[in-house]
Amino acid sequence: MRASSRSPSFCHGVASLSGQWYVNRQGDIRGPLSLAQLQAKAHAGQLTAADSVCRDGMKDWIAASELPALVFPAAIAPSVAPTRSVPTGPPPLPAAAERKTTERPQPVRRTRPLAPWLAVLAVAGLLLAILGLGLMRQRATGPIQQAAPAIASRQTEPTRLTGRLEMANPPSSEPAVNEQTTARTDDARPRSGPISPPPSAPAEEETATEAPASKTLAPLKSRDEPVRPGQATEPVVSAVTADAPQDSQQTPVAALASQSPERVLFVEVDVSRQSKMTVQGLPIAGQSRYRLLSQFDLGPADSQGVRVVTQTVLATRLEACDELSRGALAPSLARLKGQRYTFQLNEANEVSGFAGAAALPESAAVDALGGSGLVLVSAMDDDGFAELAQSAFFPSPARSQVGQQWQRPMHHDWGPLGSWQGETHYEQVAPQNAADTFEFTYHLRYAPPDAAAASGLPFTPTRADFKTLKAGGVIHFDRKLNRVATAVEHFHAQGELVADLLGQSTTLQVEEVQQMQLRLYDQNPWPQAGQEP
Structure with a gap:
């Protein structure tokens, strides 16, 4: 998926305990995911430290390695070609989110996905x-x-x-x-x-x-x-x-x-x-x-x-x-x-x-x-x-x-x-x-x-x-x-x-x-x- 020069709308919301996460791997954006799902993907090697992540309320992508809640197995090799550095521009709006609704996503109150935090x-x-x-x-x-x-x-x-x-x-x-x-x-x-x-x-x-x-x-x-x-x-x-x-x-x-x-x-x-x-x-x-x-x-x-x-x-x-x-x-x-x-x-x-x-x-x-x-x-x-x-x-x-x-x-x-x-x-x-x-x-x-x-x-x-x-x-x-x-x-x-x-x-x-x-x-x-x- 090609990156956009415009910040996604979900990054301008108010941060809350119910935030949804998105993953950016070389321009391919997946989501929304809960924190527990991110942890499971990191443990299984489906999410690497070099990937970028973003959640509701954040203004830019961050490297997955900067998220303390994620633990990456040291022995797992990358499953794709060497990734690019974290995008310097604003993160793109994920197409998956556009397909679900044409309206701006609203914060959703969730309890169980983020209960560990x-x-x-x-x-x-x-x-x-x-x-x-x-x-x-x-x-x-x-x-x-x-x-x-x-x-x-x-x-x-x-x-x-x-x-x-x-x-x-x-x-x-x-x-x-x-x-x-x-x-x-x-x-x-x-x-x-x-x-x-x-x-x-x-x-x-x-x-x-x-x-x-x-x-x-x-x-x-x-x-x-x-x-x-x-x-x-x-x-x-x-x-x-x-x-x-x-x-x-x-x-x-x-x-x-x-x-x-x-x-x-x-x-x-x-x-x-x-x-x-x-x-x-x-x-x-x-x-x-x-x-x-x-x-x-x-x-x-x-x-x-x-x-x-x-x-x-x-x-x-x-x-x-x-x-x-x-x-x-x-x-x-x-x-x-x-x-x-x-x-x-x-x-x-x-x-x-x-x-x-x-x-x-x-x-x-x-x-x-x-x-x-x-x-x-x-x-x-x-x-x-x-x-x-x-x-x-x-x-x-x-x-x-x-x-x-x-x-x-x-x-x-x-x-x-x-x-x-x-x-x-x-x-x-x-x-x-x-x-x-x-x-x-x-x-x-x-x-x-x-x-x-x-x-x-x-x-x-x-x-x-x-x-x-x-x-x-x-x-x-x-x-x-x-x-x-x-x-x-x-x-x-x-x-x-x-x-x-x-x-x-x-x-x-x-x-x-x-x-x-x-x-x-x-x-x-x-x-x-x-x-x-």
């Missing part, structure tokens, strides 16, 4: 959110299986550690997330006092402990004079009543939270993620790296040695992100700025009564060749902030002894993907950089999701099976400063998820690698807003 983008987009939301949670699900080392004034509740962390690429030079987003109001918890200006991102530090210039902090219960933040930040007033038991001699939580802090700490969190999902041979990869800086104001202890701590997110910065989830992750980070949480901390550095405003996920519509979908992303949920608090106040054993080991039960909630059950095993190893060093590993067993966990999703998980390849990390505790200096945690899992979407079963191969780095400072490590780091 819809499943890929909808399920993969939601998985990006699900994999990013869950963080490790240690709960009092049972007694400690092995006695922990003696800790002064320790209570029986097991400690919680922060959760999953991700490997990441080096930070990019992308600008910081817009830090002018105002904090979200919380009807249940009134706030007062201005929030300090958001600082810029600090430079990377490689040592386990912070600079020697940091002043030594006495134990929490021995601080006599209040320490004010170095900025103009007012003490945060919280009306949240924690869930710890109260007695007649214990000061109310709201009253403690309104008092001037006795200690101020700054916690920097560096989170990185790499996600990979493969559906019907089509890989969809996602990666991101971002930072958060929080200020912890520690109030005075009551008669039971319990103090109220208020956490304020001062600033966030998006270092790198894939295009698929950027539209949702950037607003999610911006919303975190100004977020406040309160919790109680006992003499054993155990966190309880964590409360604060809900960190809701952000959504963004995405387009890809062959379909569109919705991505839901949350930089960190409330459980993540709770575990961040417990990691910052790791209850180190009172006596330093290399080789001592203990373990605690733990639970890891993966939402609609299921959960992990197991134990956290701790061991004190040789000191590093003059800090006590504790290595920990997670021994986990995967549990598929139940119907309640999967409710509310646009797809129904029918089968899931995952395993961890690496789960654990290391904590450095500075005895002189009487607090954690740094902590690093890794989580690497892979498995398979089978989901039912729009009546079609879709199988996804999922792999997730995460890393989180935690650093504590006595002074704000990020310069004031408007200054370069």
